Structures are given as C-alpha cells and as structure tokens.
Amino acid sequence: MSKHPQFASPAAAADAFLAPGQAVGRYLLGRNEHAAALLDIPAIAALVDGIIDDRATEPAWRGKPVLRGEQVAAPALAVNCSMSISPVSAARRLAALGFAPLHYADLLEARPDLVPAPPFVAEMRADLAAHANEWAALAERLADDASRAVLRDLVAYRGSAHPRHMAGYTVRFDEQYFEPFMPLHGETFVDAGGFDGDTTEQFCRRDPAYRGVILFEPSGANIARARERLAGRPNIRFEEMGVSDAPGTLSFDPHAGSASAVSSSGTVSIAVTTIDEAVSEPVSFIKMDLEGWEMRALAGAARHIRADHPKLAIAVYHSAADFRHIPAYILGLRDDYAVYLRHYSEGWSETVMFFVPRTRRDTLQDQ
Known part of the structure; x- marks a missing residue:
C-alpha cells in the first residue's frame, strides 16, 4: 500500500497540491529551471516543503531543504519537474516511492493562469x-x-x-x-x-x-x-x-x-x-x-x-x-x-x- 495519498486523477492531485490548507507535504522533484520557475511564484513557493534530489550533496536549494526520496515523510505529494533527459525515469522513481502521478504538466493544465509554460513548450506551441x-x-x-x-x-x-x-x-x-x-x-x-x-x-x-x-x-x-x-x-x-x-x-x-x-x-x-x-x-x-x-x-x-x-x-x-x-x-x-x-x-x-x-x-x- 502506498504511504502517500492517491487521487482519482492527476488533475485531482494537481488541485490538491495547489490548494492551501491541505494536510499534506508538497515537494518538487529536481533542482532545475522548471522547479525554480515554480518557486518564483510566491503562492506556490509558500506551499512547497522541500526538493527531492537523490544525488544532491547540498542541504538546501533556493531556501528549501533538499532530501532523498526515502526521507520524505508521509503524507506528501511530489511534482515531477524533470523534462530534458529523463522525465519518464523520474516518474517511475516517484511511483516506486509511492507518490501519486503528478507532473509539472498537470499543474500547468490545472492552472495555466498561475503556472508558466516551460520555454520549450511555449516555443513549440507558437511555432506550430x-x-x-x-x-x-x-x-x-x-x-x-x-x-x-x-x-x-x-x-x-x-x-x-x-x-x-x-x-x-x-x-x-x-x-x-x-x-x-x-x-x-x-x-x-x-x-x-x-x-x-x-x-x-x-x-x-x-x-x-x-x-x-x-x-x-x-x-x-x-x-x-x-x-x-x-x-x-x-x-x-x-x-x-x-x-x-x-x-x-x-x-x-x-x-x-x-x-x-x-x-x-x-x-x-x-x-x-x-x-x-x-x-x-x-x-x-x-x-x-x-x-x-x-x-x-x-x-x-x-x-x-x-x-x-x-x-x-x-x-x-x-x-x-x-x-x-x-x-x-x-x-x-x-x-x-x-x-x-x-x-x-x-x-x-x-x-x-x-x-x-x-x-x-x-x-x-x-x-
């Protein structure tokens, strides 16, 4: 059984992640420009409890504690911010840890007025x-x-x-x-x-x-x-x-x-x-x-x-x-x-x- 809450859909997980007052930890997987973009939004930064990075040696990043996946206390949600090389493997890693499926793309779909499209996404949409x-x-x-x-x-x-x-x-x-x-x-x-x-x-x-x-x-x-x-x-x-x-x-x-x-x-x-x-x-x-x-x-x-x-x-x-x-x-x-x-x-x-x-x-x- 998963130690983290599961949801009927990624959209429901995204809504829960973005809703203040939920009794759940909130984490971002990856120290990259996409996680940074979320932390640049004060309403989201105030909700985020830490960064998941299994390879990190620094204790903190952009004012948030950095933890290995196994160190995250339940119940918690984690957003996959990996996009360049290994987003599929990152998603599998979160699933193995018991997290509900939740990606940056789900936050973007739930709140396009709040969450910025990654540059490569905005560029693709405009060019197409x-x-x-x-x-x-x-x-x-x-x-x-x-x-x-x-x-x-x-x-x-x-x-x-x-x-x-x-x-x-x-x-x-x-x-x-x-x-x-x-x-x-x-x-x-x-x-x-x-x-x-x-x-x-x-x-x-x-x-x-x-x-x-x-x-x-x-x-x-x-x-x-x-x-x-x-x-x-x-x-x-x-x-x-x-x-x-x-x-x-x-x-x-x-x-x-x-x-x-x-x-x-x-x-x-x-x-x-x-x-x-x-x-x-x-x-x-x-x-x-x-x-x-x-x-x-x-x-x-x-x-x-x-x-x-x-x-x-x-x-x-x-x-x-x-x-x-x-x-x-x-x-x-x-x-x-x-x-x-x-x-x-x-x-x-x-x-x-x-x-x-x-x-x-x-x-x-x-x-």
Whole structure:
C-alpha cells in the first residue's frame, strides 16, 4: 500500500497540491529551471516543503531543504519537474516511492493562469500555430514511419511537457548520430561540437577503417580531454575552434559541459572558422551539435554539402524552428537526401535529423 495519498486523477492531485490548507507535504522533484520557475511564484513557493534530489550533496536549494526520496515523510505529494533527459525515469522513481502521478504538466493544465509554460513548450506551441503547413510538409518529407512517429511524439511532448508522450523512449547517448540506415565505410568525418571526443570515439569504433577525422571544439579543456580519450587513434585532427558561417571571434560560455555554447553573455572569446575554409579534403560524414548554432555552421559548410554530398547528422532539438529551418536549408542546397528523425532521450533534448545521400538510381525508383 502506498504511504502517500492517491487521487482519482492527476488533475485531482494537481488541485490538491495547489490548494492551501491541505494536510499534506508538497515537494518538487529536481533542482532545475522548471522547479525554480515554480518557486518564483510566491503562492506556490509558500506551499512547497522541500526538493527531492537523490544525488544532491547540498542541504538546501533556493531556501528549501533538499532530501532523498526515502526521507520524505508521509503524507506528501511530489511534482515531477524533470523534462530534458529523463522525465519518464523520474516518474517511475516517484511511483516506486509511492507518490501519486503528478507532473509539472498537470499543474500547468490545472492552472495555466498561475503556472508558466516551460520555454520549450511555449516555443513549440507558437511555432506550430504559426507554421502548421511547414510541420505537415516535414512529416511528409520524412523517409520512414519511425521518423514520423518520432516527430508526432515530440510535437506532443514539446507542446505539453507531459512525459506520457515519451513512454516509449530511453536514454541512449552511445547510439546518438549512428543508425543502421546510415552505414559507415571508410568515412572522412567532421565532428562539429566535438566536446571531449565522445562522439568521435563512437565513430572510430563503428568505422575502424575510417580515412580521417576533423574534430572542432572551442574549449581548450575539452580539447585536452578529447586528445586523451582518443590517444592512439590515427588520422585525427584537433581544431580548437568553433564553426560558424564566417571566420572571426564570438562570445562563448565554456562552463556548461556538453551544453557549452556561443552566447551573447559568454565570458570568453573564441576563434571560429567555417568548415569550408578549414577543411580542404572531401568529407563524407558531418555531425553537428552546437547548442543552437547549427544553422550558422551549416551555412559555413555549404560548399562541402553541395560538392561532396556527405552524410549529415544534425541536432535539431535546440529550438522548435530548427526542425523546419535545418531541412529546408540543406534540401535547398541538395534535394537528393533521404531525411530521417531519431530521438535519444526521454525528454525534449537529443533529437537528431539525418540526411542520407540518395543516388540517381534511388530517385528514379521513386518516380
């Protein structure tokens, strides 16, 4: 039997969480921007008794005590505020602890006048409303039913933040950028946004006969880790630079790990180049995950895309508009690509769009 109160529906749990005077503890799962958004609302902050975080070492966060799930005294309600990577696993964790199903999305649905839509939700809703025809055309352009299912699920999740739409997904970072429909045979690989070499390491394992790798990463600390990780791998060129649509310098935030990005509030200046200028040899596979800078970097790789017809694996999850803009740009350079979509987390992040070169024979067979 659950030690925490159960409700007829998530809506009833949300109403109970938001109602003052209830004889129940109230907790938020996760120390992130979504929990912070709730605590920024005085009426909600006054109700919240603490934060659940099984990995935390600090005793408090934003004025609230931080506890492991097992430390929460019954009766209590807990709101799942995980949305980026593991919201489904977070929901399972709360269920295992006996909590009623309750997500940020349920609070948003119950009180949209009080609870702010997460930025990725507000952005998705606005983009879909303004460009419905382009989203429909994108679904038609995708190469397989699996891609269309991914798009359908992501539109539903990014428009609501409810993890029920992501129940069939898992976190599988090791598979990101590599799929059976895009076999590797002696590639020349450009890793744009190489971080600490993790993707290049996976590439080398999957294509041991590769011709060469050019890894671009503007963080010196990350480049050092990449060199260490890839020591002994031949034919890898490390470029301590970012990639963009023109050479120059840009502001950069180097302190966000794999999410480090070009930013107007960045604390350091980095050198940037273009793939077209920095890479003279033909390339056969370009991967990009640049925290929202992909469109600018693609413009700087236009010559290689036109001339070499490389395989492309491009992150599209940083904004809703990227789902539309990135394929429109690439297919405007060359329309002889099959387009696939795959997703590698339980939340809104880590979506990759693949562009697989089509031969003239493929095109004729489709006609």
